[in-house]
Amino acid sequence: MSQLVKIKTFRSEIEAEVAATVLREEGIEPYIHSDDAGGFEPQLQITRGVDLLVEEEDSERALELLAANASPQRD
Numbered sequence: 001m002s003q004l005v006k007i008k009t010f011r012s013e014i015e016a017e018v019a020a021t022v023l024r025e026e027g028i029e030p031y032i033h034s035d036d037a038g039g040f041e042p043q044l045q046i047t048r049g050v051d052l053l054v055e056e057e058d059s060e061r062a063l064e065l066l067a068a069n070a071s072p073q074r075d
Contacts, residue, residue: 002055004031007062009049013042016050022069028058 010016013034020030034050054062 002057004053005056005059006051006053007059008052008066010052011049012045013050016052019052019066022065023054023058023062026061026065028054028062028065030054030062 008019010019013032016032016034020032023030031053032050033053034045035048
């Protein structure tokens with residue numbers, strides 16, 4: 001039986017969805033989890049974060065894909 005593991009935490013659901021799209025394009029099914037009162041308190045995403053999860057056997061490849069597709073940070 002496979003298990004979900006958190007591979008990254010984002011500051012917003014939008015950022016998590018962008019990363020999830022990268023994974024879906026490569027055949028990995030991501031799951032997004034946030035505790036924002038069912039969308040009624042989206043500001044909680046900033047303090048609590050939005051988690052991106054994948055099946056344990058996909059985690060290493062998923063991390064590699066996200067690293068390869070990371071945007072350069074602005075100063």
